[in-house]
Amino acid sequence: MSKEELSARWDGYLGKLKDRYYEILNSTEEPLNEVYNNMQYDNVIIHNITNGLKGQTVVQLSQKADDGWNKMQGEIYKNGFLFLIKEEGYKLAEFKKWLDIEFTRFSVKVFANAARKILENVKKHIDEKKMHRCTQCAAELPINIYSFMAVNIKCESCGAVNTYQPDDRVRALEYYVIEPLAEEYAIEEKIKGATDKSAMKEYYKKYYGYLMENVPEKKESYQRTMDERLNNPFFSM
Numbered sequence: 377m378s379k380e381e382l383s384a385r386w387d388g389y390l391g392k393l394k395d396r397y398y399e400i401l402n403s404t405e406e407p408l409n410e411v412y413n414n415m416q417y418d419n420v421i422i423h424n425i426t427n428g429l430k431g432q433t434v435v436q437l438s439q440k441a442d443d444g445w446n447k448m449q450g451e452i453y454k455n456g457f458l459f460l461i462k463e464e465g466y467k468l469a470e471f472k473k474w475l476d477i478e479f480t481r482f483s484v485k486v487f488a489n490a491a492r493k494i495l496e497n498v499k500k501h502i503d504e505k506k507m508h509r510c511t512q513c514a515a516e517l518p519i520n521i522y523s524f525m526a527v528n529i530k531c532e533s534c535g536a537v538n539t540y541q542p543d544d545r546v547r548a549l550e551y552y553v554i555e556p557l558a559e560e561y562a563i564e565e566k567i568k569g570a571t572d573k574s575a576m577k578e579y580y581k582k583y584y585g586y587l588m589e590n591v592p593e594k595k596e597s598y599q600r601t602m603d604e605r606l607n608n609p610f611f612s613m
């Protein structure tokens with residue numbers, strides 16, 4: 377076999393693995409729509425599904441690529457083209473990187489789709505017009521239903537302090553809805569950030585910026601976490 381034939385064979389093999397990747401994920405489209413439609417207020421099922429799909433794609437196809445490269449190496453030695461080990465070997469790493477990036481994109485999208493569905497479900501079941509009244513004098517209290525922490529509210533009529541506990545489903549929106557949507561919002565920076573420190577910083581700013589905007593009660597705590605990440609000595613290395 378000539379070196380060109382060997383190279384073409386290896387490219388063809390990796391190309392088939394890419395086709396297989398798309399085949400597997402395209403076939404999930406309809407079942408996933410079914411899953412979104414049957415979801416309620418949490419995304420536990422999405423974790424299970426994406427873990428399973430990662431096994432079928434990233435894990436198994438990486439394994440197949442390794443197997444292919446072992447055979448390829450055998451051919452390379454047999455034919456005496458040792459320089460091809462380096463010239464063709466990098467394609468294995470590139471392929472695995474490609475798998476990781478593509479799957480990250482896919483799973484972030486799935487979690488974000490689920491998030492939109494969960495938000496829709498919660499909104500349907502929360503009565504925004506329901507009055508919240510002071511336990512002492514029954515005056516109306518200015519409650520923000522979409523709050524994520526218990527809050528103490530002083531009644532303007534009688535001065536009594538009322539504690540408002542947000543609905544559990546609303547509280548859980550932070551984890552099941554806002555975080556996945558923040559990931560979706562910052563996905564490109566996250567992907568670039570894997571190999572580029574300044575993009576990683578941009579990712580943190582975008583991700584935490586989104587959380588601060590949408591969970592204002594926790595702004596300070598998110599700000600602290602973000603600052604810790606941004607001031608990580610890793611970035612000044």
Ligand SMILES: [Zn+2]
Nearest residue numbers: 510513531534
């Ligand atoms: Zn009152």
